[in-house]
Amino acid sequence: MADRDRLTIELWILRYRPAQDEEPHFVSYTVTYTEEMSVLEALQSIKDEQDGSLSFRWSCRMAICGSCGMMIDGTPKLACSTFLRDLAPGPVKIAPLENFPIERDLVVTVADFVKKIESIYPFIMPKETKPVEAGEYLQTPAQMAAYEPFSDCINCMLCYAACPQFGANPDFIGPGAMALLQRYNGDSRDAGSRERLDLIHGEDGVWSCTAVGLCSEACPKLVDPANAVNQNKTNSAFDFFLRGLRKENHS
Amino acid sequence: MTRPPKRTIAPIFWLLFGAGGMLSALFGTGLVIVTGFLLPASPPSYQAAAAILHNPLAGLVALATIPLFFWHGAERLFLTLKDMRAGPRPLLALISYGAAAVGTLVTILLIFLMEFGS
Amino acid sequence: MSERRPYVRRQSRLWWASRTYRGYTLRELSGVGVAVYGAVLLAGLDSVRRGPDAYAAFVGWLSTPVAIVLHLVLLAAMLLHGLTWFQTLPKTMPRLIVGGQAVPQKTITNAAIGLAMLCSLALVIGALS
Amino acid sequence: MDHFDTDILILGAGGAGLRAAIAAAEAAPDQRVALVSKVYPMRSHTVAAEGGSAGVVQAHDTLDDHFNDTVSGGDWLCEQDVVEYFVSHCTREMIQLEHWGCPWSRKPDGHVNVRAFGGMKIERTWFAADRSGFHILHTLFQTSTKYKSIERFDEYFCVDLLVENGRAQGAVLLCLATGEFCAITARAVVLATGGAGRVFRQNTNGGIVTGDGMALAFRHGVPLRDMEFVQYHPTCMPGSGVLFTEGCRGEGAFLLNKDGYRYLQDYGLGPAEPQPRNKYMELGPRDRLSQAFWQEERKGRTVTTPQGEAAVLLDLRHLGRKRIEERLPLICELARHFMGIDPVDTPIPVRPAVHYTMGGILVGIDTASPLPGLYAAGECSSIGIHGANRLGSNSLAELSVFGRVAGEQAAAFAKGAAAAEIPALLDRARAAEARALGLLNGKGGGERHSVLRKEMADSLEKGCGIYRLGDEMQQACDRLADLRHRYDGITIDDKSRAWNTDWISALELGYQLDVAQAMAHSAIARKESRGAHQRLDGYTQRDDANYLRHSLAHYRKGASPEISYSPVTITRSPPGQRAYGALGEQLEHARKEATHG
């Protein structure tokens, strides 16, 4: 297949360089592409051959490191697993992830999201401590099935770009961090549910979510973060009414 | 460690919203068909209608259903107005939940009058 | 002084009307339809309380084109509400594990919709008999 | 320039760096740990590891078996004392990860499950579906947030180490977000910056795997050991090089040539049975499988992909949909999404691509490098367990076992060490800043670094591929010298500071060129064939008399590296014939008889 058609496609890329631009603006680039070329590869070819100043994050090229999220024709996607053949004939609009501040070009601010992850005690708080010498905790496949999908989150933040309530309230803990919270709350080895639940009773916790649900549709890893948020909304609501009983149990 | 954030009273409205949502999702379609289309096609006599409604059980059902429908709508109205940034939040809450509260009071009053009134 | 100057994009005030979120906004408004229908029910109830004349007027109104259109809209709202409600339902509960495997959310939604159809059907049959 | 002082500085927050940070925080809670990474920790390339991590658990398995597999897998170029320590600590580390929450795949009774892996005699690879590295990395990252003494510097790029008075005492970092520099001074420094696979063209590595730490240590006089040994993974996506895990073969996949024939039986790996036994056929080691591919390509028995690449076929069909989707979900996703192929009913075209650097920064069993105060762990290091060829699933185990050792050793060293000599260090830091800025602002001759990068990758692929020839290696050395020279004259398009990835790539290229030179020169100097280093120019045999030795590449500024050799520690497994398949079994029997008889 030596003489395959050499196709071209136009990409409109939202660019912002803090040193020189007051605000972001679209710039057009044309690239030659082949059937199996991803948007990430197109961006790399622009950077290598046309304009070295274009900035974007990437690393694994295989949809697992979570670096390359961006808006592609208005939808949050991983650039490395979105293919030009599906976007042809173009032009394709490429912009940084929605709802996040732009650091530069396609690079957005990640620090706030990481702080949210760190805030929800993202580690096992064991029911009973057990020395390593005593071997592993047992966990049946059914017990794993209860949380495993939530542990598949690659922290790509596409769900945040899809969530309008996060757009309206940047302090909303949001779908991705809630998926992580549920990943631990649902783990049979963990006993920290109570403490984590206490972190999310507020307005910036689960109560900013209006069950829009598009977070789950955007998720490239089928984590279903909407389930994590809304399940905990239910938990938080019941806890609101039953906390009186809980206090008695504790003291 | 971080101090727990302030709770909101959202759960109260959310629970009412949920109850109304569930009731209407289960029975709403049937109810609309019955009252909106079957009833005008062959309306029961006044006596028959009154007999049904004067039954306290029917009163109770209405008392549960109608206000929950109101609270369901109020929550969604409030959130939509908030989404639309139609005004300051307390005002939006007042309009939406206020309407539901008034509706609830009126419902209670009317049903009370129907069951025990003249 | 560093060059860093993050640019914050403001969310559009009309985001709820954009294509992406139109479905969501309609879903929310269908819930307002539920409340409106609550008001219609209340009015009917009250007409019975107020006596035969009021009742007749209410029943008469129900046959006017305005009322029929209104009820058609309310019917659509109820259908949309019911559908979306049960699509959201599995999101609000823990993963259901049966025999070591999670029950697909679609199954839960379909079962709930089936139940709703039975409930509504029961009302209609009850009214017809 | 900003300045932070800390006790233990860890460069790299992949599996090894995070494990080291946790170990340091646990060993010495009163000491401060600075953890630096050029990407957010969970983006580190450990995330891409699919197959799993080794650790003896089954009743019929023994540490001796793991030892023997590793040493013979490495063609006896392993430090046997280190391997001994390694195999006896793997399982403990795997359980530790389990306690921290790693979702290892389970058996119905709730115990952790293990799978078969190439070159391993008995199933001992712990796995979390086919996202093992992903789960290990996220577990470690999330667990690390528990320790208050760990302060992270996410998206800070290390441009130089700070060495004063013959002791490593810190590093100079470039903050990606601002483009400003900062100096971190410390009492002990750990390098955990990962491998260097991206010096080759087709590779399985992420864009960040550019050998930075290797080059940093190298430039400060620490030798790079065994750099000629570069592993090709036999089953990768043609074109991009994205990996299809060895776990596929562990689950029972076949490798077919264009005639649908399981060609591995022609290369001493047979017999071909329907369910390959461990160390037979598809479950042979990577170097052998990649070499067999090369031979098949020569014989014209490969298929050609739309990208114009030669490939063989990875056939999963006989495993059935359920097993494929349950055990290999990522593979399904990659094949379906990236190639439009459903592995349930179509074999996947695959070919070898560069995967792993066996060599790296010279360290001893305690992870200490010859430079006092400098430790290294993970793929950037050469602690000596992989020898001439790494076995799959030994690397994730390595970063767990020796990441911990590095953290503990660095903490112990820091405790006893004098305070960092701050004024002198800051002077050095400013000089490093000036150099990096010089690269950014220099006018140069107008050449783009992307051009150089492609040439580097091409020349290594040609000269240091699966099979090697003296003159081709020489050409690679010459071209690399030329590139090194041209590098000084590159021009960077982008002169701004904030998030200047153009600049970062250029800095990385500088590291890559150093590492590439170390590889090519180590390769041409080794006049034998061993493990991943296979020559066709008269040195086709292993030569224990002359080359049962580690190579050491020494940095020389402005010139090619100098190569010397050091002895291999052999404790109890004398070099034997490295064989797989039926022959391998015979030899092993003979060996057992001999020791028993």
Ligand SMILES: Cc1cc2nc3c(=O)[nH]c(=O)nc-3n(C[C@H](O)[C@H](O)[C@H](O)COP(=O)(O)OP(=O)(O)OC[C@H]3O[C@@H](n4cnc5c(N)ncnc54)[C@H](O)[C@@H]3O)c2cc1C
């Ligand atoms: C596709 C793939 C699959 C694999 N599968 C397996 C497997 O199944 N089993 C197995 O045992 N092994 C496997 N391996 C090998 C194994 O994953 C790696 O060897 C291992 O993860 C390396 O870990 P590390 O911590 O040393 O480095 P990495 O995870 O690469 O981390 C390097 C860290 O250093 C940082 N860094 C680098 N340079 C700088 C700098 N200049 N400044 C600041 N920070 C810097 C990076 O940001 C990163 O945090 C696989 C490898 C690949 C590529």
Ligand code: SF4
């Ligand atoms: S939940 Fe899904 S979309 Fe959100 S961060 Fe995780 S992987 Fe990305």
Ligand code: F3S
């Ligand atoms: S999109 Fe947003 S509003 Fe809730 S369900 Fe998902 S977090």
Ligand code: FES
């Ligand atoms: S580059 Fe890693 S997710 Fe796309």
